[in-house]
Amino acid sequence: MKTRLTRGLGTVFAFFALAGCATPPGASDTAATDTVRSTKNARLTSFGPQSFGSAPASSSSATSTPLADAKPLTDDGADASDFRQTGRASWYGRFFHGRRTANGERYDMHALTAAHRTLPLGSYVRVTNPSNSRSVVVRINDRGPYARGRVIDLSMAAASKLDMRHSGTARVQIEGITAQEARAEMNEQLASNSDK
Numbered sequence: 001m002k003t004r005l006t007r008g009l010g011t012v013f014a015f016f017a018l019a020g021c022a023t024p025p026g027a028s029d030t031a032a033t034d035t036v037r038s039t040k041n042a043r044l045t046s047f048g049p050q051s052f053g054s055a056p057a058s059s060s061s062a063t064s065t066p067l068a069d070a071k072p073l074t075d076d077g078a079d080a081s082d083f084r085q086t087g088r089a090s091w092y093g094r095f096f097h098g099r100r101t102a103n104g105e106r107y108d109m110h111a112l113t114a115a116h117r118t119l120p121l122g123s124y125v126r127v128t129n130p131s132n133s134r135s136v137v138v139r140i141n142d143r144g145p146y147a148r149g150r151v152i153d154l155s156m157a158a159a160s161k162l163d164m165r166h167s168g169t170a171r172v173q174i175e176g177i178t179a180q181e182a183r184a185e186m187n188e189q190l191a192s193n194s195d196k
Helices: 002-021 031-046 156-161 179-195
Strands: 084-092 113-115 124-129 134-142 150-155 169-177
Touching: 084 156, 124 150, 124 179, 134 150, 134 156, 134 179, 150 156, 150 169, 169 179
Parallel strands: 084 150, 113 134
Antiparallel strands: 084 169, 113 150, 124 134, 124 169
């Protein structure tokens, strides 16, 4: 009983002692702490957090929209129509579904998208599986693949269209197309799906 009472009183005393040490911001009015605060603020404005190669935080470029509020890149201007590549494709699905992609949007495994190491984000490519002559138009919205010997990572929906979901990988041909060509092919696909 005595031990329990002593431990309880010790806990209450420690709580009040620590609570008394805490002061809300702006509650103290001593000149010493104001000087320290102003020195800290001056130091933060001139030497704020920076990324490699960026301007100092006090410059006008640092006061722009923070990266957390950045919008995904638009599909305008990304043209890879002269791109051609042949190699092995793989696909990624459930584990990455809902995670952020390199262009800021959420990965949707049911959308016709892909990851490529060098193609501009927002560009469109036609991926063809030469073993069955199936092709699909995908939009590049992520970076990858990071596995050796792979040239493109397709979404689950794109892998289904190429009939490579079961095998996991397939040899493919990639050819860049313009955004107008991609829209025309997607509209054609929608029209053929609605006829069925």
